Amino acid sequence: MSHPSALPQDASPVIAKGVDEEPLASNQREPANRLGLLISVICALYTAFHIFVMNAYPLETWTYRMLHLSGGLVIGFLAYSALVQKLHTEEGMAPPxxxxxxxxxxxxxxGVGYGFAMVAFAWGGWWLAGVVAPAPFVLQSHGLPLVAGTALAVVAGWIWSPRDRSRVYLGDWLLCLASITVAGYILFVVGGLRLRAGTSLAQPADLYAALAGVILILELTRRLTGLALVVIVGVFIAYSFLGPWLPGFLAHRGYEAKRFFTYIFTDQGILGDPIAVSSTYIILFIVFAAFLQASKVGDYFVNFAFACAGQTRGGPAKVAVFASGLMGMINGTSAGNVVSTGSLTIPLMKKVGYSPKSAAAIEATASSGGQILPPIMGAGAFIMAEVTGIPYTDIVIAAIIPAVLYFISVYFMVDLQALKLNMKGLPRAELPKFNVLVRQVYLFLPIIILIYTLFAGYSVIRAGTLGMAAAAMVSWLTPFKMGPKQVFQALDIGAKMSVQMVAVCAAAGIIVGVIALTGVGARFSALLLSIADQSQLLAMFFAMCIAIILGMGMPTTAAYAVAAAVVAPGLVQLGVPVLVAHFFVFYYAVMSAITPPVALAAYAGAALAGSDPMKTSVEAFKMGLAAFIVPFMFFSSHELLMQGEWADIAHVFVSAMLGMFLLSAAVIGYFFGRIGLLPRAMLLGAALAMVDGGWLTDGIGLAVAAGLFVWQRKMVTPASLSRGSVD
Known part of the structure; x- marks a missing residue:
């Protein structure tokens, strides 16, 4: 579906149209008429509820998080089917x-109806008659029917869910009702549940409500992200019960179901840090992205990038680095960003000479890098602030140099590859005119206002809300003025975009709860300490591997939340500062999206480019190699995280920039001309020598680079030197 651009058609050629719009997932519904309007109204009310509570009427923590989770489950089951959908059926009738x-x-x-009726009866007695303690059978008898009904509705969806995008299956309506019932029970008994959850005092009804909630969360997670995260959560749940039979440091005493599931549905698990961030910062900035989308500002960002760099060698690839990084920073999903912006940039990269594999890899690498780009960092900064207690602004400032190093490295690789293959850019006549676009530079105001308010001392919530308002206001200076209809549309889009994060954060909360309950995180910390007795570098490498493995197949938010619970405490015990430790695991959790064999962002790009998924993931890994080295750089040189004197920070930044250039040249095989395997290995060694940040290692790296430069100048012929010269 095409959309007009943020530019008048007669003013300038247009490349980007609707690049930031979320494409329909294969199992996503698209109901029309009254049903579609009903779902849109529910979505808009869900988003408006969050904005109102965050800015005007704060709710009690458990209540707010439970309503956030329950509403997300309802919208998720209405919007996403259990099975892949087809187009609307011709007859428009449901099969018998x-x-x-x-x-x-x-x-x-x-089962679900009885459970709902009992919980509704309890609430009705409280509201209408002031009865705070209904008859015992009311809340004691609802649980088992609720669990059985929920499980049967899930199974029915797996087998009989229709493949018509325009209808919502009856079983999914039942799952919505079950979601409301679980929330209703937990909120009705929340006072007592706080005290007895996770103990022998927990009631059977508590167990059944929590179990039904876990079933709902896992089913929605499966629909939205696939089986990978569900399997990982399942492994952690099984670990809670199989502890007595496991060997070595994995062994623990095991837990009965009542204690385990009631503990999981507390602020130590599902209602813990991931959902806390999801219900505040993540949904806020997803709605901010929805306002940018509704006002067509996202199109302007990409058109502006093409106007600036589209005509340079390999221009579309350089645009992908800039535009995909910017959009990935805002929307917070690597694979989703690849699909949206990659649908434009990948074909254009192929047009100027990039192979399908390289085009998909560049897009995946840039989109994944958006997760480490301040000030939003795909919500990672907010989760880190919540988990560590470090002020958000400190985290954003610390993220600047590593993000610059990552993107400059990818830019170097793109440029050197274009130079090596003698690529050209797009013709200027086919690109948007810079002098036209620069007159609309005010469309950057929402981002500028967001950044300014964040650093001016405003709360993150207030800054995000002002950013939304700014996006609506600047739209009045474009052909796409946001009125009530467009604001409603943005609220609707925001809810649908946030559902995946709700499910993912709830699933991550289960894993975090298991780690807290079983103490496996402390055991990993002890293991890291024992390895560090032999070599601290080996311990860091081991931590890197764990963070990547835990993140494979998982969205960034869940990957970091789990890695922060398992790996980061061990690094802190090694003496690594808290900020450095969390940045270390955060980078590798993000880069799991382009790490073979389970590289979700690379696979999404490969599907668009028509390339081999595994070869694309290997190429993306090479393109993003800087992100695998930079954490070791700021581990050895904390100055890269803005820790220390300015002179020291400047020194390590400059040396790291040179190291990134040498690394890029080694990966691409071009250093003032084509180079063979031995010079590439030497350049890689020179780049790694600059990781330490010391004067001696910097001198070694520069000496090797200078030697290779001289060798290149002497050994190549004038003809090849002319072809390989830098423009």
Whole structure:
């Protein structure tokens, strides 16, 4: 579906149209008419509820997080089917249901309906008659039918869910009702649940409500992110029960179901830090991105990038580095950003000479890098602030140099590859005119206002809200003025975009809860300490591997939340500063999106480019190699995180920049001309020598680079030197 650009058609050629719009997922519904309007109204109310509570009427913590989770589950089950969807059916009629399906749905409806009725009766007695303690059977009898009905509705969806995008399956309506029932029970007994959850005093009804909630979370996570995260969560849940039979440091005493599931549904688990951040900062900035999308500001960002760099050698690839990084910073999903901006940049990269594999890899690498780009960092900065207690502004300042090193490295690789293959840019006649676009530079105001307010001492919530307002206001200076209809559209889009993060953060909360309950994080810390007795560098390498493995197949938010619980405490015990330790694991959690064999961002790019997924992931790994080295750089030189004197910071920054250039030249195989394997290995060694940040290692790296430069000048022929010269 095409959309007009933020530029008048007669003023300038247009390249970017609707680049920041979320494409429909394969199992996403697209209901029309009254049903579509009903779902849109629910979504808009969900988003408006969050904005109102965050800015005007704060709620009690558990209540707010539970409503956030329950609302996300309802929207998720309405918007996403259990099975892949097809286009609208020609006859527009639902296929007849068989007797088995009717029986299963009937039993599911009885179970969920009874559970809902009991919880509703309890709330009604409280609201209408002031009865705070209903008859025992009311809350004690609802749980088992609720769990059974929920499980049957899930299974029915797996088997009989229709493949028509325009309808919502009856089983999914039941799952929505089950989500409301779970929230209703937990909020009704929240006072007592705080005291008894995770102990022998927990009630069977607590267990069943929590178990039903876990089933709902895992099913929605499966629909939104696939099986990878569900399998990982399942492994952690099984670990809680299998502890007595496990060997070595993995062994623990094991937990009964009642204690485990009630503990998981507390602020130590599902309602803990990931959902705390999801219900505040993440949804706020997703809605900010939705306002930018509704006002077509995202199109302007990409068109501006093409106007600046589209005509340079390998221009579309350089645009991808800039535009995909910027959009990835805001929307917080690597694979999703690849699909949205990559649908434009990948074909254009192929047009100027990049192979499908390289085009997909560059897009995946840039989109993943958006997660480490301040000030938003794809919500990573907010989670880090929540987990560590370090002020958000300190985290953003610390992230500047590593992000610059990453993107300058990718830029060097793109430029050197274009130079090596003698690529050209796009013709100037096909690009947006810079002198036209520069007159609309005020469209950057929402980002500028956001950054200014964040550093002027405003709260993150207030800054994000002002950014939304700014996006709506600047739209009045464009052909796409945001009125009530467009604001409603932005609120609707924001809720649908945030559902994945709700499910992912809830699933990550289960893992975090298991780690806290079983103490496996402390055991990993002890393991790291024992390895560090032999070599601290080996311990850091081991920590890197764990962070990457934990993040494979998981969205960035969940990957970091889990790595922060398992790996970061061990690094802190090694004597690594808290900020450095968390940045270390955060980088590798982010880069798991382009790390073979499970590289979600690279796979998404490969699907668009028509390239081999595994070869694309290997290429993306090479392109993003800087992100695998930079954490070791700021581990050995804390100045890269703005820690220390300005002179020392400047020294390590300059040496690191040179190291990134040498690294890029080694990966691409071009250093003032084509180079073979031995010079590439020497350049890689020179780049790694500059990791330490010391004067001696910097001198060694520069000496090797200078030697190779002289060798290149003497050994190549004048003809090849002319072809390889830098413009």
């Amino acid at each position: 249901r068989g007797l088995v399906e009717l029986a299963v749905l009937g039993l599911a409806a009885l």
